[in-house]
Amino acid sequence: MPEEAAARPRSRHASILDVAALAGVSAATVSRSLRGRGSVSPTTRQRVLDAARELSYSASPHASGLASGRTTTVGIVAPFIGRWYFANAVAGAADALAEAGYDVLLYHLADAAARDRFFERMPLARRVDAVLTMTMPLTEEHTLALRALDMPFVTLGARIPDVPCVRIDDATAMRTAVHHLLHQGHEQIAMIAGIEDDRQFGFLSSAARRLGYRQALRAAGLEPRPELSVAGAFGIEGGARAMAELMAGPTLPTAVVAEYDELAIGALRTLRQASVAVPGRVSVVGLDDHEMASVVDLTTVAQPVRELGARAAQLLLELLDGTLAGDLDVVVPTRLVVRGTTAAPIVRAVDGGC
Amino acid sequence: MPEEAAARPRSRHASILDVAALAGVSAATVSRSLRGRGSVSPTTRQRVLDAARELSYSASPHASGLASGRTTTVGIVAPFIGRWYFANAVAGAADALAEAGYDVLLYHLADAAARDRFFERMPLARRVDAVLTMTMPLTEEHTLALRALDMPFVTLGARIPDVPCVRIDDATAMRTAVHHLLHQGHEQIAMIAGIEDDRQFGFLSSAARRLGYRQALRAAGLEPRPELSVAGAFGIEGGARAMAELMAGPTLPTAVVAEYDELAIGALRTLRQASVAVPGRVSVVGLDDHEMASVVDLTTVAQPVRELGARAAQLLLELLDGTLAGDLDVVVPTRLVVRGTTAAPIVRAVDGGC
């Protein structure tokens, strides 16, 4: 039996020497030919290419990584890849990266513990050439670890000082949502916000959206009322609970904006279950234009998530090329999509019947 | 200036020799200590650990990969990571893998061209220790390339002969959906099916669901009517179009089953826009228990996608351990979730008014 084991070579991969031998050249020439660097005569090059194809040779990433220091891999770090926003951002980025010949190492950091572990061990260290992080509560320690990597690094969705970023203008997007409601005559506008993380450092999209909400109200001469803000919601269930909380309050607002569509959709569910007419009694606006927004007929402020991912990847690629350098802040526009969950508030004279 | 460049060492990582020197041992001992293999005296081991920590040393993955042939990385290959099913399956698998100390290389193969390119170049070759592929139309060539890798390999969602698999029983799940409708008295039950890929080889979940639909009807003494099957739909938009097609037909069925929830949700949107009462005039059942199913109150057959991903990852880990071997077929149960989109069909005497 031992012989049997010994007889089976561990998956035979042709090495660069096999190719060199077959093509009748040196390993160096094979390397040069295959990667198109240095000068090789067309004839030799072709011979090498043929030999490589015949042996279906492809260089060991480990060996070339070790020798060259490059990995042709980028790391993507994201908090909730199961969610629509991140799933699509990752998809957009992964496609752009793949097209450029880069592999993607994906790190899913769903909670603070996972993040701490990750940033302490820093598995990215010599595994990737560049890093893309997606909207995530990062402590200063985390961002320091990222900077210490000393490689191209871009963030998606939220800005970190001096780090190139692709994002939307969160405050403006939220102002757009609130303006829409104000225009329709609403004055009691509540907000359902996401989780606040006080360790945050770079997870500013949530804060920016809250700010946009307050700004829009104040600009209209309205003072934001604390009882009309519910924070801490997460996902559909969170939105549903937040809406229930709002409904338990002293006065039901005539309109609700949500930090993102999933919260709005959860709110919609609660409203429907409580038979509160939408938009008859309460109008609802989200932010995302989630795939499901059209299904539940949700008015929302759209952001092109997939494109955001692709743009971030392109930025990274340009940084890797050296085509680009330094600090960048790419702000992608959003747009209001009016659907059926918003309407003018009910006027006194008319009662809110079905 | 040249000196300046030379003076800045490219990101100083401690090497195994630095640790060895600091601990006063050889590189071999450092290696053994850090990985807990071979025998090292507790004292030495501790000294090495301290030294490593002090220098915040961690081995270069490329170097150790090259030397040992192992990568502590697994490849996940998935077709549409932006979609709910895959996003969650990937999340579940990634978490389980991360916990076991494996990194994840993600390959997003959204179309046949990308798949062909991928399987031809086979970037997985020496980059990973194992592969997890998710329900995807694979040609025989593709699966051969995967097998040729000669490493642990499991599929998620659809079976490939002789390859360990974690999945649900698609035919049974669909039969469950149809039975639910039959029990309620429906006889005209249509099906909205997904894309058929004739190059398929391992993308059998779709075919199995279609089969389950037909089986259930026949078992009830009903013959499946071709005009009640619409195939080729994809995502919400696809489901919406398919439903429109069904509505354009000679007779509107009293119930519709969809191959998966997103199709059902799209169908629901079309029905609502056409003011067709659900479940008054048409009942709808999906399969997935997509996050949004509760929002649109969709009756569906639930599958635990996240768990499917985690189970597949565990299988892979056991295969890597050598704890397990050979062919496995883990079938995870599904369950009917009755919500508001299904009801008994309208009886003649009662008209279908609002």
Added chain:
DNA sequence: TTGAAAGCGCTAACAC
């Protein structure tokens, strides 16, 4: 239990 030495498979200077 520990160390020395020989690679793992490639790239990058440097000669020729």
Added chain:
DNA sequence: GTGTTAGCGCTTTCAA
């Protein structure tokens, strides 16, 4: 243009 020579930073026999 092309080959030679050193490594890249580890792991792994094999001796001691």
